[in-house]
Amino acid sequence: MTRIGFFAITAAALTALQGVSAHYQLTYPESRGFDEAREPLAPCGGFDSVSNRSEFPLKGGFMQINSGHTDYTYEVKVVTDNANPSTDDFNSGTTVAKGSRPYPAEACLPVDLSSVSNASAGTNATLQITYNGGDGTLYQCADVTLTENPSSFNSSRCVNADGSDPTASSSADGSSSDENGASAGVRAAVGGVFAAAIAAAFTISA
Numbered sequence: 001m002t003r004i005g006f007f008a009i010t011a012a013a014l015t016a017l018q019g020v021s022a023h024y025q026l027t028y029p030e031s032r033g034f035d036e037a038r039e040p041l042a043p044c045g046g047f048d049s050v051s052n053r054s055e056f057p058l059k060g061g062f063m064q065i066n067s068g069h070t071d072y073t074y075e076v077k078v079v080t081d082n083a084n085p086s087t088d089d090f091n092s093g094t095t096v097a098k099g100s101r102p103y104p105a106e107a108c109l110p111v112d113l114s115s116v117s118n119a120s121a122g123t124n125a126t127l128q129i130t131y132n133g134g135d136g137t138l139y140q141c142a143d144v145t146l147t148e149n150p151s152s153f154n155s156s157r158c159v160n161a162d163g164s165d166p167t168a169s170s171s172a173d174g175s176s177s178d179e180n181g182a183s184a185g186v187r188a189a190v191g192g193v194f195a196a197a198i199a200a201a202f203t204i205s206a
């Protein structure tokens with residue numbers, strides 16, 4: 001490997017790490033919009049109008065996020081039968097998921113709509129994530145239409161970066177102990193990127 005090649009790869013690895021170091025992103029279902037600088041703006045991260053609705057299942061739904069913060073708390077609220085809920089509407093909305101995660105990157109946040117009155121097939125709803133990774137509350141929303149078994153909903157998008165079973169961490173009351181245990185593996189994996197870079201440097205100088 002050439003010296004230039006090594007620096008290019010190192011730069012790419014660092015860029016990839018920096019890419020997930022900033023706040024978080026709703027990756028599934030489709031976010032109403034993402035602008036990192038406006039993510040602190042309630043209720044939907046600076047996006048105040050509905051542009052697209054995804055079909056969302058009444059049972060077995062989830063919000064998939066990519067977190068830049070290693071430790072964070074989150075809450076998912078839903079408001080039904082409102083074309084474009086306001087901050088006040090969300091304040092009186094129904095909490096459908098809540099907890100914390102001790103690892104960065106991909107996380108599947110299961111959403112249980114069974115306790116939501118007015119949630120039935122054909123209902124329009126907006127799901128709001130509030131997230132705090134230590135630098136303030138951050139917002140993302142997804143506009144959906146609730147559906148019995150939407151063929152367009154891709155359940156394979158539900159993945160946890162720590163390798164834990166997303167369906168096993170579906171408790172709505174917070175983080176589970178096995179998540180804490182698994183986080184060490186993720187930190188070791190992130191450290192591995194740097195170990196690989198150092199190993200490459202030794203190879204070049206040898």
Ligand SMILES: [Cu+2]
Nearest residue numbers: 022023133135
């Ligand atoms: Cu942040």
